[in-house]
Amino acid sequence: DTAVSQTPKYLVTQMGNDKSIKCEQNLGHDTMYWYKQDSKKFLKIMFSYNNKELIINETVPNRFSPKSPDKAHLNLHINSLELGDSAVYFCASSLTRTSTDTQYFGPGTRLTVL
Amino acid sequence: QKEVEQNSGPLSVPEGAIASLNCTYSDRVSQSFFWYRQYSGKSPELIMSIYSNGDKEDGRFTAQLNKASQYVSLLIRDSQPSDSATYLCAVISLSSASKIIFGSGTRLSIRP
Numbered sequence: 001d002t003a004v005s006q007t008p009k010y011l012v013t014q015m016g017n018d019k020s021i022k023c024e025q026n027l028g029h030d031t032m033y034w035y036k037q038d039s040k041k042f043l044k045i046m047f048s049y050n051n052k053e054l055i056i057n058e059t060v061p062n063r064f065s066p067k068s069p070d071k072a073h074l075n076l077h078i079n080s081l082e083l084g085d086s087a088v089y090f091c092a093s094s095l096t097r098t099s100t101d102t103q104y105f106g107p108g109t110r111l112t113v114l
Numbered sequence: 115q116k117e118v119e120q121n122s123g124p125l126s127v128p129e130g131a132i133a134s135l136n137c138t139y140s141d142r143v144s145q146s147f148f149w150y151r152q153y154s155g156k157s158p159e160l161i162m163s164i165y166s167n168g169d170k171e172d173g174r175f176t177a178q179l180n181k182a183s184q185y186v187s188l189l190i191r192d193s194q195p196s197d198s199a200t201y202l203c204a205v206i207s208l209s210s211a212s213k214i215i216f217g218s219g220t221r222l223s224i225r226p
Contacts, residue, residue, distance in 0.1 A: 040218060041152075041200060041202075041218060041219050042216070042218045042219075043158065043202060043216040043219075044216070045213050045214060045215075048213065056213050058213075090157055090158070099145060099146045099206040099214075100146055100163070100165065102160050102163070103160070103214065104160075105157035105158050105159070106157060107156070107157050108156075108157050
């Protein structure tokens with residue numbers, strides 16, 4: 001299936017731990033994104049990469065570090081997890097960074113920090 | 115003022131009626147407008163995009179854009195129970211470096 005996939009789907013961890021979420025797209029897209037959706041369903045962009053280069057870096061704590069080994073993958077590493085990091089994290093991709101390109105979302109990773 | 119504002123709902127509409135979802139945005143140089151549907155526990159899915167003033171129709175969905183009033187809406191005709199979801203309005207503007215800004219969503223419930 002052509003899609004955006006994320007692993008894991010659920011992640012439960014203790015405060016202070018370090019965790020990673022992986023994202024892969026096989027759509028041949030150039031641009032990938034990470035979004036955070038909080039408990040109020042507010043979806044906010046965190047990062048965007050175009051052909052492995054960082055193009056959007058929102059005001060996100062530097063405990064969050066994205067890594068793009070190639071244009072099909074965009075992983076998110078989070079250091080020293082805090083309670084407020086609990087949310088659903090969505091990866092997305094689009095053909096190019098052009099604003100009219102549709103963004104396709106992955107299934108999400110529900111992160112719970114205890 | 116939030117950049118993209120939506121009434122959180124829930125908006126309850128009887129089956130078969132027209133559901134009308136509204137969104138306002140603050141940035142006058144916004145250029146691209148989207149409606150995403152998100153079922154509970156699922157990821158957002160694009161259902162409509164609109165870039166110029168006026169109406170755009172796709173099946174039972176019509177998006178309406180009025181840039182002068184900074185207003186975009188989504189009409190769903192012949193509402194079905196399967197339309198029950200949260201609808202997210204999203205906007206891209208030149209001044210936001212082409213990043214997409216989402217509203218907080220309107221929860222729509224279609225009652226049989």
